[in-house]
Amino acid sequence: MNNEAKLTKYVKAAGCAAKLGPGDLTEAIGGLSCTHENVLVGMDTSDDASVYYLDEERALVQTVDIITPVVDDPYVYGQIAAANSLSDVFAMGGEVATAMNIVGFDGCHQPRSVLKAILEGGQSKVVECGGIIIGGHTIEAPEMTYGMSVTGFVHPQKIYRNNTPRIGDVLILTKPLGMGILTTAIKADMLETQVIEKVASILATLNHKASRIMRQYDVSACTDVTGFGLFGHGYEMSFNRVTIAFELKNIPILEEARAMADMGIIPAGAYTNKSYLSSKVQAKVPHKDEIILYDAQTSGGLLIAVSQNDAPKLLHHLQSEGLTYSAIIAEILPLGEKPLFYM
Amino acid sequence: MKIDCSGLACPEPVLQTKKALETLPNDSVLEVIVNSLASKENVTRFAQNGGFDVRVQDLAEGKSLITIVKGFTCNVVADAKDEKFLDKTLFLKSDKVGEGELGAKLIVGFLKSTLELPKLPRRIVCVNQAVLLTTADESAPIMEVLKALEAKGVEIYSCGVCLEFFGVSDKLKVGKIGNAFGTIEMLFGGDGTISL
Numbered sequence: 001m002n003n004e005a006k007l008t009k010y011v012k013a014a015g016c017a018a019k020l021g022p023g024d025l026t027e028a029i030g031g032l033s034c035t036h037e038n039v040l041v042g043m044d045t046s047d048d049a050s051v052y053y054l055d056e057e058r059a060l061v062q063t064v065d066i067i068t069p070v071v072d073d074p075y076v077y078g079q080i081a082a083a084n085s086l087s088d089v090f091a092m093g094g095e096v097a098t099a100m101n102i103v104g105f106d107g108c109h110q111p112r113s114v115l116k117a118i119l120e121g122g123q124s125k126v127v128e129c130g131g132i133i134i135g136g137h138t139i140e141a142p143e144m145t146y147g148m149s150v151t152g153f154v155h156p157q158k159i160y161r162n163n164t165p166r167i168g169d170v171l172i173l174t175k176p177l178g179m180g181i182l183t184t185a186i187k188a189d190m191l192e193t194q195v196i197e198k199v200a201s202i203l204a205t206l207n208h209k210a211s212r213i214m215r216q217y218d219v220s221a222c223t224d225v226t227g228f229g230l231f232g233h234g235y236e237m238s239f240n241r242v243t244i245a246f247e248l249k250n251i252p253i254l255e256e257a258r259a260m261a262d263m264g265i266i267p268a269g270a271y272t273n274k275s276y277l278s279s280k281v282q283a284k285v286p287h288k289d290e291i292i293l294y295d296a297q298t299s300g301g302l303l304i305a306v307s308q309n310d311a312p313k314l315l316h317h318l319q320s321e322g323l324t325y326s327a328i329i330a331e332i333l334p335l336g337e338k339p340l341f342y343m
Numbered sequence: 344m345k346i347d348c349s350g351l352a353c354p355e356p357v358l359q360t361k362k363a364l365e366t367l368p369n370d371s372v373l374e375v376i377v378n379s380l381a382s383k384e385n386v387t388r389f390a391q392n393g394g395f396d397v398r399v400q401d402l403a404e405g406k407s408l409i410t411i412v413k414g415f416t417c418n419v420v421a422d423a424k425d426e427k428f429l430d431k432t433l434f435l436k437s438d439k440v441g442e443g444e445l446g447a448k449l450i451v452g453f454l455k456s457t458l459e460l461p462k463l464p465r466r467i468v469c470v471n472q473a474v475l476l477t478t479a480d481e482s483a484p485i486m487e488v489l490k491a492l493e494a495k496g497v498e499i500y501s502c503g504v505c506l507e508f509f510g511v512s513d514k515l516k517v518g519k520i521g522n523a524f525g526t527i528e529m530l531f532g533g534d535g536t537i538s539l
Contacts (some may be wrong), residue, residue: 265353
């Protein structure tokens with residue numbers, strides 16, 4: 001990897017760890033609403049993308065996401081930011097059509113060649129899922145940010161929402177946790193190149209393939225795990241109507257993330273998520289890995305609610321297509337004491 | 344040595360603590376000031392996992408003082424700690440002293456009297472039925488006593504396996520969950536163990 005640009009050194013927090021906390025965000029946008037007969041998914045749920053009805057065959061999916069650098073290599077950062085931006089369309093069950101670049105460029109610390117490499121990295125990922133980049137906008141910014149506004153299509157009858165899991169379903173997660181911790185460790189120069197490459201390749205993996213595979217099975221809800229961490233997005237999925245029971249030993253967590261967490265390399269975002277969510281979580285026995293369940297993920301995996309019957313088939317299909325971290329991590333139960341439970 | 348990590352974002356406070364600990368000679372004390380929950384938890388986690396003795400004290404204006412003792416021998420750690428403790432572990436195997444109703448009263452009485460001692464036992468380890476003490480109802484008389492002991496700095500551990508055996512893992516109200524290895528270390532590591 002080309003780490004000369006030292007992209008992560010000039011930002012306060014890496015990737016989605018830089019996001020505003022869920023409490024702050026709800027307070028700020030809670031009063032806004034949009035109701036229109038053509039809006040199938042709007043601001044009233046916590047879905048990250050919106051869906052607008054066009055005709056019986058098509059609905060328009062729109063989403064936008066930007067992140068600060070999580071790795072020092074500009075091309076790879078571009079790839080990861082793109083994978084992160086595109087993911088919301090895939091979580092909805094849609095296909096990407098077009099994307100526009102949104103860049104806040106730190107021209108003070110970086111030469112133009114860095115900008116070129118970032119955009120090339122982003123483009124490579126849009127092309128990979130069959131989309132095209134049709135433009136963009138760049139401004140000078142004190143901290144580097146990059147992402148995309150993405151437009152896609154989905155069949156209006158086949159939209160996957162994040163808060164409609166059925167009791168009895170199980171949850172499959174397609175990428176390992178610990179990315180906020182590991183990107184913070186990258187920023188701190190604490191990881192070996194080999195580990196950084198492993199982390200980068202997970203971050204740059206599109207959720208496109210996982211999305212296409214899941215659509216072939218009996219799936220009731222889907223979301224992608226990003227800034228609010230597994231428990232934040234799990235809570236949104238529960239919608240306070242069911243209890244999600246997580247089995248900690250089945251949750252894929254990168255060993256390197258555990259080691260870094262033990263050293264106290266945990267981004268503040270994880271604690272923000274935890275303090276917002278801790279009243280919603282019941283633990284059978286407290287566990288030291290718990291904080292990782294709140295870790296803000298950049299370009300995290302899909303969290304898929306699937307019928308128990310189809311779960312083994314879907315899991316096998318995901319793994320045989322190279323999504324080897326995929327695992328069944330939870331079960332949807334009738335609402336108990338708290339919406340989230342782990343053992 | 345004292346370092347002020349107020350206002351620094353993660354991972355900077357941990358890195359500065361790490362650097363400071365590396366430069367300090369053995370048998371010295373490092374004080375770290377932080378002013379965010381993340382930094383407080385992270386620095387504490389880092390130092391504890393490094394095997395150092397750590398104390399956290401909340402100060403005014405959201406600041407915390409984390410005191411880390413660099414030194415690996417029991418002596419150094421003991422010396423650096425408050426003098427209000429005896430280096431003894433109280434080992435409880437039952438929720439009673441002896442049998443029956445009298446036994447249940449005696450354990451409350453015994454622990455309540457312990458509170459009055461000039462020097463308290465360093466820790467209390469609860470195994471078997473003793474975990475029913477740490478998981479009792481809030482209104483139970485024993486709860487007030489245990490909480491007072493904990494507030495005075497006595498470390499209270501309840502055996503995880505035992506909690507699970509009695510189905511009360513989610514009812515722990517005082518102290519922490521211990522494990523077999525930790526228990527053995529406490530029993531053999533200190534100057535003495537008292538068993539009731």
